[in-house]
Amino acid sequence: xxxxxxxxxxxxxxxxxxxxxxxxxxxxxxxxxxxxxxxxxxxxxxxxxxxxxxxxxxxxxxxxxxxxxxxxxxxxxxxxxxxxxxxxxxxxxxxxxxxxxxxxxxxxxxxxxxxxxxxxxxxxxxxxxxxxxxxxxxxxxxxxxxxxxxxxxxxxxxxxxxxxxxxxxxxxxxxxxxxxxxxxxxxxxxxxxxxxxxxxxxxxxxxxxxxxxxxxxxxxxxxxxxxxxxxxxxxxxxxxxxxxxxxxxxxxxxxxxxxxxxxxxxxxxxxxxxxxxxxxxxxxxxxxxxxxxxxxxxxxxxxxxxxxxxxxxxxxxxxxxxxxxxxxxxxxxxxxxxxxxxxxxxxxxxxxxxxxxxxxxxxxxxxxxxxxxxxxxxxxxxxxxxxxxxxxxxxxxxxxxxxxxxxxxxxxxxxxxxxxxxxxxxxxxxxxxxxxxxxxxxxxxxxxxxxxxxxxxxxxxxxxxxxxxxxxxxxxxxxxxxxxxxxxxxxxxxxxxxxxxxxxxxxxxxxxxxxxxxxxxxxxxxxxxxxxxxxxxxxxxxxxxxxxxxxxxxxxxxxxxxxxxxxxxxxxxxxxxxxxxx
Amino acid sequence: xxxxxxxxxxxxxxxxxxxxxxxxxxxxxxxxxxxxxxxxxxxxxxxxxxxxxxxxxxxxxxxxxxxxxxxxxxxxxxxxxxxxxxxxxxxxxxxxxxxxxxxxxxxxxxxxxxxxxxxxxxxxxxxxxxxxxxxxxxxxxxxxxxxxxxxxxxxxxxxxxxxxxxxxxxxxxxxxxxxxxxxxxxxxxxxxxxxxxxxxxxxxxxxxxxxxxxxxxxxxxxxxxxxxxxxxxxxxxxxxxxxxxxxxxxxxxxxxxxxxxxxxxxxxxxxxxxxxxxxxxxxxxxxxxxxxxxxxxxxxxxxxxxxxxxxxxxxxxxxxxxxxxxxxxxxxxxx
Numbered sequence: 001x002x003x004x005x006x007x008x009x010x011x012x013x014x015x016x017x018x019x020x021x022x023x024x025x026x027x028x029x030x031x032x033x034x035x036x037x038x039x040x041x042x043x044x045x046x047x048x049x050x051x052x053x054x055x056x057x058x059x060x061x062x063x064x065x066x067x068x069x070x071x072x073x074x075x076x077x078x079x080x081x082x083x084x085x086x087x088x089x090x091x092x093x094x095x096x097x098x099x100x101x102x103x104x105x106x107x108x109x110x111x112x113x114x115x116x117x118x119x120x121x122x123x124x125x126x127x128x129x130x131x132x133x134x135x136x137x138x139x140x141x142x143x144x145x146x147x148x149x150x151x152x153x154x155x156x157x158x159x160x161x162x163x164x165x166x167x168x169x170x171x172x173x174x175x176x177x178x179x180x181x182x183x184x185x186x187x188x189x190x191x192x193x194x195x196x197x198x199x200x201x202x203x204x205x206x207x208x209x210x211x212x213x214x215x216x217x218x219x220x221x222x223x224x225x226x227x228x229x230x231x232x233x234x235x236x237x238x239x240x241x242x243x244x245x246x247x248x249x250x251x252x253x254x255x256x257x258x259x260x261x262x263x264x265x266x267x268x269x270x271x272x273x274x275x276x277x278x279x280x281x282x283x284x285x286x287x288x289x290x291x292x293x294x295x296x297x298x299x300x301x302x303x304x305x306x307x308x309x310x311x312x313x314x315x316x317x318x319x320x321x322x323x324x325x326x327x328x329x330x331x332x333x334x335x336x337x338x339x340x341x342x343x344x345x346x347x348x349x350x351x352x353x354x355x356x357x358x359x360x361x362x363x364x365x366x367x368x369x370x371x372x373x374x375x376x377x378x379x380x381x382x383x384x385x386x387x388x389x390x391x392x393x394x395x396x397x398x399x400x401x402x403x404x405x406x407x408x409x410x411x412x413x414x415x416x417x418x419x420x421x422x423x424x425x426x427x428x429x430x431x432x433x434x435x436x437x438x439x440x441x442x443x444x445x446x447x448x449x450x451x452x453x454x455x456x457x458x459x460x461x462x463x464x465x466x467x468x469x470x471x472x473x474x475x476x477x478x479x480x481x482x483x484x485x486x487x488x489x490x491x492x493x494x495x496x497x498x499x500x501x502x503x504x505x506x507x508x509x510x511x512x513x514x515x516x517x518x519x520x521x522x523x524x525x526x527x528x529x530x531x532x533x534x535x536x537x538x539x540x541x542x543x544x545x546x547x548x549x550x551x552x553x554x555x556x557x558x559x560x561x562x563x564x565x566x567x568x569x570x571x572x573x574x575x576x577x578x579x580x581x582x
Numbered sequence: 583x584x585x586x587x588x589x590x591x592x593x594x595x596x597x598x599x600x601x602x603x604x605x606x607x608x609x610x611x612x613x614x615x616x617x618x619x620x621x622x623x624x625x626x627x628x629x630x631x632x633x634x635x636x637x638x639x640x641x642x643x644x645x646x647x648x649x650x651x652x653x654x655x656x657x658x659x660x661x662x663x664x665x666x667x668x669x670x671x672x673x674x675x676x677x678x679x680x681x682x683x684x685x686x687x688x689x690x691x692x693x694x695x696x697x698x699x700x701x702x703x704x705x706x707x708x709x710x711x712x713x714x715x716x717x718x719x720x721x722x723x724x725x726x727x728x729x730x731x732x733x734x735x736x737x738x739x740x741x742x743x744x745x746x747x748x749x750x751x752x753x754x755x756x757x758x759x760x761x762x763x764x765x766x767x768x769x770x771x772x773x774x775x776x777x778x779x780x781x782x783x784x785x786x787x788x789x790x791x792x793x794x795x796x797x798x799x800x801x802x803x804x805x806x807x808x809x810x811x812x813x814x815x816x817x818x819x820x821x822x823x824x825x826x827x828x829x830x831x832x833x834x835x836x837x838x839x840x841x842x843x844x845x846x847x848x849x850x851x852x853x854x855x856x857x858x859x860x861x862x863x864x865x866x867x868x869x870x871x872x873x874x875x876x877x878x879x880x881x882x883x884x885x886x887x888x889x890x891x892x893x894x895x896x897x898x899x900x901x902x903x904x905x906x907x908x909x910x911x912x913x914x915x916x917x
Contacts, residue, residue, distance in 0.1 A: 059584065060584035060585040060587075061588075073885040073886065074885050077882065077885070147882065148882045152813050152881070153812075154811065154829055155812040155882065155883060155884065158811075158812070161749065161811060161884055248831075249768045249830045250810070250811055251748075251768035251769075251778070251810050252749070252810075256768055256771070260830075263828070264830075265828060298688070299695075299696040300696040300697065301699070302700075303699065303700065303701070303702075304700075304701055304702075307706050329815065329824045330826050330828070331807075331826050331831060331833035334728065337732070338728060341721060341728065342721055342725075345721050345724075348713060349713050349717065352710075353709060359680050359684060360699075360705065362684040362685060363684055363688070364699065365684075365688045365696045365697070366688065366690045366695065367618065367622065367685065367688050367690050368612075368613050368690045369613045369618045369621035369689060369690065370612065373613075377625065377685050380681055381678060381682075384673075384674065384678060384681070388670040388673060388674055389670065391666060391670060391717075391720065392663075395720065395721075395724040396724065397658075397659060397724045397727040397728040398659070398666060400731070400822060400823065400824050401819055401822045401824065403824055403880070404817075404881060405880070439611030441600075441610075442610050442611050442612065442617065444600075446617075450624065450628070454631065457632065457635055461635055461636065461639055462639055462643065464639075465639060465643040468648070469646045470648055470817075472879070472880040476885075476887070476888040477888050478888070480889035480891065481876070481891065482859060482863065482868075483859070483871075483873075483876060485859045485862050485863060486645075486646050486858045486859045486862060487646060490643065490646070506595050506599065507599050509596050510595075510596035510597065510599045510600045511600070513596070514596075514597075514600045519611070520610075526611070559696065559698075560696040560698050567696070582700055
């Protein structure tokens with residue numbers, strides 16, 4: 001491999017097959033989608049806190065979907081739908097996994113590039129295309145898809161039921177189909193690369209936990225995303241070709257529709273067969289990143305390396321047999337509810353092991369409080385807070401009364417939303433020098449973390465209570481129920497914290513974009529880390545290492561190993577005389 | 583145009599943030615010993631904020647929570663709920679304390695070497711087995727409650743009620759004297775036969791359609807749910823009851839009401855909650871609110887999803903029977 005063939009602007013920055021450039025493309029696109037997704041949440045939070053009040057900002061952004069600054073119910077539902085879709089798929093799947101799998105897999109396993117650079121490029125551009133389609137659906141006359149990010153039919157199948165189920169839903173489905181293709185190409189590439197392109201000495205048991213997490217995530221993706229594709233295809237058939245996979249016995253707007261024999265419950269099964277593993281597709285990479293950063297910044301080996309791998313695999317396996325816990329009150333056989341309760345609570349065990357192992361890694365460490373470390377500790381905190389309420393929701397009996405209330409929103413935002421976003425931020429702060437050759441400003445990083453951390457708990461902690469008070473999610477306004485009048489103050493507080501958290505992200509954006517050009521120049525191994533990516537030159541070159549690919553002699557967690565000269569030692573350093581492999 | 587202004591404003595703020603820090607020349611990138619110290623202390627303070635927020639929320643927000651279960655089956659639910667909550671809070675309190683405490687205690691000092699401690703099968707066994715045992719207990723208890731709640735086969739003389747959902751309202755149909763609901767399908771919907779009841783079915787003749795849900799205290803009620811158009815979910819939070827209404831199929835749920843509406847209005851917790859609500863309503867100049875049980879829609883179903891509700895009245899069996907006798911049967915309504 002070499003860096004001598006000449007690159008034009010187009011092949012270097014646009015249709016690049018270099019994994020480092022593709023990773024940056026994923027990140028920038030993900031950040032852009034993230035801005036849209038977070039802004040939407042600001043808009044609908046304003047509506048929830050001050051229902052049916054007039055806001056100039058609505059007039060500015062919502063076009064004809066508002067009247068004198070008052071948001072319409074249809075656009076409210078569209079906003080929550082697209083917020084969910086964008087955050088789950090475009091930011092936390094493509095933006096997180098796409099960025100860091102691409103950046104780190106070749107660099108940390110010691111490979112020149114991905115197994116197929118071309119497929120990798122196609123994967124990014126399909127993702128880009130699907131993003132463009134999703135964003136363009138926002139400008140439709142009737143508004144974008146608005147049946148919730150779970151797009152349950154019949155609501156998502158019938159334009160008579162909600163205006164967003166016309167062209168908006170069509171574009172949503174097309175965008176997601178392309179997204180799935182992109183995600184599958186990416187995942188296959190990751191799997192093949194990890195299996196085949198590890199450098200000499202890089203045994204599976206010497207891989208950093210980041211790579212284990214990306215590898216297993218890719219496998220989950222390959223197993224579950226095709227099922228969502230088939231669910232989407234059948235929905236397209238029902239919508240456009242008159243089939244009845246999901247629809248039956250429907251009377252709407254004065255007429256009986258011809259559908260007969262289908263069942264929406266089938267769709268729910270297919271959707272959640274992806275939908276639940278998707279939680280782990282989002283979360284595992286964040287946990288992998290955290291493992292690496294906590295270990296490096298504690299100057300300690302990650303505690304229980306093998307148990308961590310075991311729990312990643314256990315979570316991955318169990319994640320494919322728990323989907324029914326989203327459907328306890330869907331009308332499916334109660335016996336199935338019992339089975340899914342059992343498998344769901346099983347998944348708490350490997351999750352608990354991970355949390356305890358993180359805490360033990362901190363114990364007696366020498367913690368270097370870099371911004372990445374703060375976000376990683378923050379992740380452990382929100383992962384525990386959010387994970388524990390999963391014990392309530394995963395229990396079929398208890399789920400009955402909290403299902404689809406704000407309790408659920410609080411739960412999954414903490415455990416997968418905030419946690420995964422923290423993991424993404426941690427990864428950006430930590431690997432920014434690897435991506436751009438410069439450092440991000442740490443003071444801004446600290447401000448970013450603390451304001452975000454306070455805002456995140458300020459938003460989601462009180463939210464549990466309004467859920468337990470019985471408030472359903474996806475209500476445009478709570479004014480129709482005097483019963484919920486006493487929740488309005490809580491909702492205002494939540495919205496204020498949400499706005500605070502949203503504004504804190506401006507600090508990040510400023511830090512990120514300005515540091516690309518003005519940040520302090522990075523040294524080769526700024527965090528004194530063991531992994532192979534820090535043995536490459538700061539300036540990116542095609543093929544990653546100028547000479548031979550380094551050989552690996554040890555695992556990646558030899559931090560503060562007794563008897564060694566420094567508190568870190570690169571994986572490429574041979575064992576010292578008399579040293580035993582850890 | 584204004585949107586563009588907002589975006590420009592955001593960019594200006596970003597640049598301002600950057601400029602402010604560069605005035606102080608804070609271009610550092612890697613944490614120094616001083617940073618470790620400050621950030622470690624901040625984690626300790628954050629721990630205080632965290633516990634403070636938790637305690638404050640419990641103190642301040644407990645009043646908004648639902649009162650005790652108004653159904654017999656919900657009693658088990660409440661017990662399981664309390665046990666689970668206590669367990670969660672104990673684990674939460676301990677683990678978060680350890681996390682913030684370690685972040686504070688082991689903040690980096692120059693020259694100190696971290697402990698090389700990579701593995702301990704004993705510790706890992708402990709925190710695999712303890713959660714496994716505790717969760718097994720919870721699963722077994724949870725499943726017994728689930729079984730109890732979902733199984734209505736042994737009910738004696740249950741009241742059968744159909745709850746019918748459509749964009750954006752609820753209707754109900756009582757089985758009548760023969761205790762059986764007549765067949766129904768959306769294809770029979772015509773004029774005032776809004777639920778599509780098949781009037782050729784003899785069981786349908788004495789069915790009683792209503793727009794309000796009345797339930798007798800102390801008698802098991804078996805609900806049969808249908809939907810006319812999209813998914814809805816019948817959510818009766820005071821009874822710890824919820825079931826989706828699915829077009830093309832009949833779903834069911836059952837419970838035994840045990841507190842009448844009148845009694846619930848006098849319940850201590852309800853009184854406190856209603857007082858809180860009425861204080862707010864008074865400030866806004868709205869009419870005072872009186873407690874009622876509600877059936878609300880809990881599955882996104884369209885623009886007016888947020889206002890799809892039906893009043894539930896729980897009363898003594900005698901009052902209930904009087905009310906039911908006053909209602910017209912299907913045959914009387916249609917002919």
